[in-house]
Amino acid sequence: MTHRDDKMTDGLLDQSLEALFAEARDEAVMPSTALLAAVMADAETQIATRARQDATCRASLRPKQRHPMLAAMVAALGGWRAVAGLATAAVTGLAIGLGAPSTVTNLATGSYSESATVEMTSAGDALDALVPSFYDLALEG
Amino acid sequence: MDMPFDALSDVSDDALLIAFGNGDAASARALTLRLTPKVLGYAARLLRDRAEAEDVAQEAMLRLWKIAPEWRQGEAKVTTWLYRVVTNLCTDRLRKKRGNALDEIAEPEDDRPSQEAVMIQRERIDALNAALATLPDRQREAVVLRHIEGLGNPEIAEVLDISVEAVESLTARGKRALTQALAAQRDRLGFEDDAS
Incomplete structure (x- = not known):
């Protein structure tokens, strides 16, 4: 009887755990505006860095000017x-x-x-x- | 998750990342709005520290920007790659916090102020997060990815770099441990009410 009660309790807890997971899924962790701005700033820095590297690469490939x-x-x-x-x-x-x-x-x-x-x-x-x-x-x- | 201001919502993560790699700032904005909440949410659940989770989210996104020029469409899923980066970054931070006792099961944190004044749902989620914190790293990562982030076992296996069978084992053991950790609080959390 005790064993059966334990199994019932486990079953109830398992269902409750699934409900908790569902609540956690619904809870959106929204990033702050500062974080989004920092991530975007990193992206723009990367774009600028790559543009500079590309320009340097193109300049090195261009034939050199004669005297x-x-x-x-x-x-x-x-x-x-x-x-x-x-x-x-x-x-x-x-x-x-x-x-x-x-x-x-x-x-x-x-x-x-x-x-x-x-x-x-x-x-x-x-x-x-x-x-x-x-x-x-x-x-x- | 519905993301406002994501004007390129129909475009895949892959395509946006490749466009960003070609210098398109609009794609970067769309990816930022789409992926940062996922990355932050996962990091916050692993670390239980908002400030640290934000640092990890920014670092993970920076790594994504850096790898963009070499990204090849269809080779990997962007979110899988990001979850893996976040997992590694969080593991490193937790390792530093714990010192050498990496796999030692931490005691549940109970240093938060009383939640009596806040909503019951908030208290329940806090209890879940506290219980998750008691799990070993791998179990916690697998349970969060499976049951909260909603990933399939093969994708989790890719993120954690283990077999699908190992994922199944980790999630099963993790759930059992969570059930035990929450059992002591079932009256306070109203578990019986949920089940009835």
């Missing part, structure tokens, strides 16, 4: 395309100079003028004297 003097020179010459053209012409001139045939060398050193004078005097053909080197080149093949 202003060099940039001014390039601009004065007409931009990078013009500078590229000038460089190509310079290299081509150098290559022609280095790899010149002997006739061009003769022309440059003035040895042609002596032979031309001889030919002019011997042949008396002024027109032929104008292009002697190309004629020689053609003969050489």
Whole structure:
């Protein structure tokens, strides 16, 4: 009988416990305005921090600015395309100079003028004297 | 829980968190209004100290803001993640309070002023909270998550990082201990009246 009473008491207590849980569920723990404001402030700080980090990251990825003097020179010459053209012409001139045939060398050193004078005097053909080197080149093949 | 001013009430927690991670302040506001009461309520039940619970709630929400950019939709439930953070933060605080005697069952706190002047319901809930405080940490966390926060056993298992069977065992033992703790006060709390 005592055991049965204990079981009944336990059952009643269990039901009461469930009722208590339900009351606790219904009791809303409302945050204060200060807490909500603090949480929102933290969120805004995080947004600002991330924006700063993103800006720093983007700045580090951007190509670095060239020296202003060099940039001014390039601009004065007409931009990078013009500078590229000038460089190509310079290299081509150098290559022609280095790899010149002997006739061009003769022309440059003035040895042609002596032979031309001889030919002019011997042949008396002024027109032929104008292009002697190309004629020689053609003969050489 | 109905939250006023939550203009984005139809949007999931996941989606709001990802939007916040992309710099949307309106999503942060919606999440603040939606989740802070849950976090605060759970922390208050574990700690029984409003000021400390507010500190924990703010810290947990700050951790949520920090993890937002890495959050992937569908990988985890935001509330589950938050309950886990709050559980850990509260455990740390309770551990500091108790020193080395982590699992020692605390005596029910009885240092509150007489509740005779306040509503009976308030007294009953205070009694429940006092009884909850007598439970070991894990039992209390499982009982609060199951019976007050309304989580399912699998979700509680995820929060507490234990098996579902362990959750069932914890909640069953916790309820038994609560029943015993409240039995002595049943006349004062009007338990017989409820049951009849």
